């Protein structure tokens with residue numbers, strides 16, 4: 194009848210002998226010397242302190258230790274529980290703890306102290322932010338979290354002794370931070386207990402009404418539970434399945450949530466009872482389910498198989514709801530003993546299994562977490578695991594002054610620099626991570642301390658777009674590149690116009706003074722001279738167009754600006770172009786040429802532009818238009834009069850070739866891993882050339898076909914993410 198649930202009630206009369214006895218009961222070989230030493234140390238330092246309840250202070254750390262024993266935590270954790278308040282409350286130095294108890298216990302105590310100092314934000318601010326701070330502070334040793342949970346549990350159990358105001362504050366904080374943590378760590382026993390306690394202090398009217406209602410029908414319900422348990426046991430034994438069956442009323446908080454979510458009252462909640470069946474192995478779980486479903490009518494849509502697909506915190510069970518023997522809906526969970534222990538104690542079960550040398554448990558991410566040798570990895574993987582729950586999608590790194598910055602997973606020092614300030618990003622030349630120089634493309638990990646190195650002469654380059662992972666950095670780099678390009682276009686446009694006007698014996702300055710010149714702005718749909726030359730430089734207007742407009746308003750210069758002279762060269766080129774135009778329809782061309790529908794368009798072999806690249810067209814002699822990226826070397830070599838405005842055709846769906854050079858450390862199978870990464874994305878590889886370089890390096894030149902620039906970037910980022918890869922560049 195006992196629901197097989199851990200009881201965390203406050204124990205006012207705990208003794209160190211009792212604590213020792215419980216530790217020995219779980220682990221007869223345990224050496225309890227440290228335990229006694231920790232108790233005596235804590236007792237000595239807390240001797241003059243009292244709890245709000247009036248009890249001696251030491252009863253608090255002892256209850257915390259008792260909870261840790263119930264969660265089957267290891268001895269250093271239990272000692273940590275006894276000592277968790279001595280640094281914070283008794284002015285004991287960290288060094289003294291370290292010298293007296295060693296690093297393992299000391300780190301747990303210091304971790305707990307660190308968390309106590311965190312200032313959590315108010316309820317209005319995001320819960321994820323609080324959670325993050327918590328995680329960053331203690332990610333180095335997960336036992337710190339569990340000790341802190343045990344600490345919070347006892348504080349909540351004795352919350353009635355503090356002021357009303359403090360009750361609400363503590364309970365809300367518990368609900369916002371500690372409950373999700375317990376849930377994520379799979380410690381359901383702690384999670385449910387904390388939830389009920391939070392309900393009691395946050396919504397006492399609901400809590401006590403529920404308590405009253407549940408107490409009212411207690412004997413009736415107990416009898417119902419007893420009969421149902423017997424009924425289920427009977428059915429199972431008919432099929433010779435040996436199982437333990439338990440039943441109980443659900444937790445207050447889960448009833449409250451049901452009422453709240455469905456907007457109904459207590460009386461309307463049907464499935465108030467939960468039953469649990471514990472069997473020997475997984476096969477029996479499913480056998481059990483079959484028996485239950487054939488003995489009672491299942492409620493459709495309520496079956497969940499968390500054995501085949503465990504929850505992210507490794508919780509496993511079969512869940513179903515059926516119409517019970519008395520025509521009431523009952524929830525049934527079916528699981529093995531091992532699954533049950535993991536469900537109750539979650540991450541803590543790890544120590545239990547380690548100490549008892551039982552079967553390998555399935556808490557894979559926890560095992561990875563436990564690799565203490567690699568603390569940085571531990572913290573980042575922990576956070577990866579945690580983020581699934583709260584949809585935190587990032588890593589947390591520190592500035593040299595200790596501020597925390599959240600960045601996207603895979604972020605680089607460059608992303609960090611832009612997160613600090615745009616100017617820092619624009620002038621970034623490198624970074625030190627945890628004191629060591631790293632390249633700009635280095636992947637940051639949670640817990641890293643990053644110091645950005647800047648130089649006054651640094652300028653963002655287009656290659657940076659391949660390095661950064663955050664949209665902030667990407668936007669800022671693009672803005673800067675655009676600004677630079679604007680300046681360049683302005684200069685080019687000015688030079689083009691000045692040169693053209695010179696042939697007619699005038700210049701910009703002279704023309705600008707004429708009132709009529711302003712009218713040309715309207716006709717060309719520009720605001721001012723700056724915009725005019727900008728469009729000229731970028732190829733949106735041709736010199737001819739501008740001269741025509743100026744000519745139409747400036748009668749005094751009409752004589753000089755004779756039609757033939759105006760733009761003979763452009764005219765002839767344009768004519769040639771039209772005659773060479775192929776019969777092609779619009780969607781066959783990747784690029785739309787300003788004013789010309791059926792024109793032959795070729796991509797410059799030198800730069801292989803792909804959709805998304807800023808581009809410019811060149812009118813060739815008799816071969817249509819060639820498209821180059823605006824940053825291509827050829828752009829500077831070709832006369833301005835031959836530039837023509839082109840833009841990408843959104844209707845064009847064919848793929849574009851692009852060459853990518855990858856430099857890697859020479860490792861077996863590297864080529865196939867790179868090609869897998871490219872293919873994996875659905876991208877074609879047209880050719881691949883491999884070459885060995887000195888220093889055990891390899892160079893690969895791939896010609897791939899992509900739809901657009903974003904696909905290209907995806908491929909590049911996949912390759913860049915490979916450990917062996919040194920650099921990836923467009924060739």
Ligand code: MN
Nearest residue numbers: 253277278344
């Ligand atoms: Mn405490």
